[in-house]
Amino acid sequence: MNLYFIAVEPPREISDKIRAVSKDFADRFESVKAYKNFPHITIIPVFKLPEEKEELLLNNFSSIKLETPAFELQLNGFQAFQNKKNPVIYIHPENKEQLKQLFSELSVFFNASSGKSFHPHLTVAYRDLTLQNFELAWSEYEGKPFRESFTVHKTGLYKYINNRWVLQREINLPAETV
Numbered sequence: 001m002n003l004y005f006i007a008v009e010p011p012r013e014i015s016d017k018i019r020a021v022s023k024d025f026a027d028r029f030e031s032v033k034a035y036k037n038f039p040h041i042t043i044i045p046v047f048k049l050p051e052e053k054e055e056l057l058l059n060n061f062s063s064i065k066l067e068t069p070a071f072e073l074q075l076n077g078f079q080a081f082q083n084k085k086n087p088v089i090y091i092h093p094e095n096k097e098q099l100k101q102l103f104s105e106l107s108v109f110f111n112a113s114s115g116k117s118f119h120p121h122l123t124v125a126y127r128d129l130t131l132q133n134f135e136l137a138w139s140e141y142e143g144k145p146f147r148e149s150f151t152v153h154k155t156g157l158y159k160y161i162n163n164r165w166v167l168q169r170e171i172n173l174p175a176e177t178v
Helices: 012-029 051-063 097-110 131-141
Strands: 002-008 041-049 071-081 088-093 122-125 147-152 154-161 164-172
Touching: 002 051, 002 097, 012 088, 012 122, 012 131, 012 147, 041 051, 041 097, 051 154, 051 164, 071 097, 071 131, 088 131, 097 147
Parallel strands: none
Antiparallel strands: 002 041, 002 154, 071 088, 071 147, 088 122, 154 164
């Protein structure tokens, strides 16, 4: 079985800034998992598929005609899922409606539960972030500014290969409507 997921990836210059934040969490708060991954906003979470179905997946993904138009996404500050088992610190996408629309649209093709709650976010620390380090980091990052924006004009299908996620295909969103 192979692992796949669908995500929106910020442009390189913003990804570099996000990676610097993740590096800070790795260095100072012993949370390296997010740093080992690339900055992204998950649209369709990880799913498994047998190897023999990959070509069909790639062809079907490439043929999807999205209706969600390209849009400007604002990233604004840090937020957290403060659960005791696995706290998460993330960069907050301010205008989520288009991301939610993209999720709803792609859910149809991937049998994802569109009724499932979808909380778009850009993770900078998770899984290996202890509760103690979460509290230390959150006391610093809760009010810390982070403001960037970029145009979301495509989404990608990624496959897990040799311990990293590799882009397999991209599909473009229709041009922005003015």
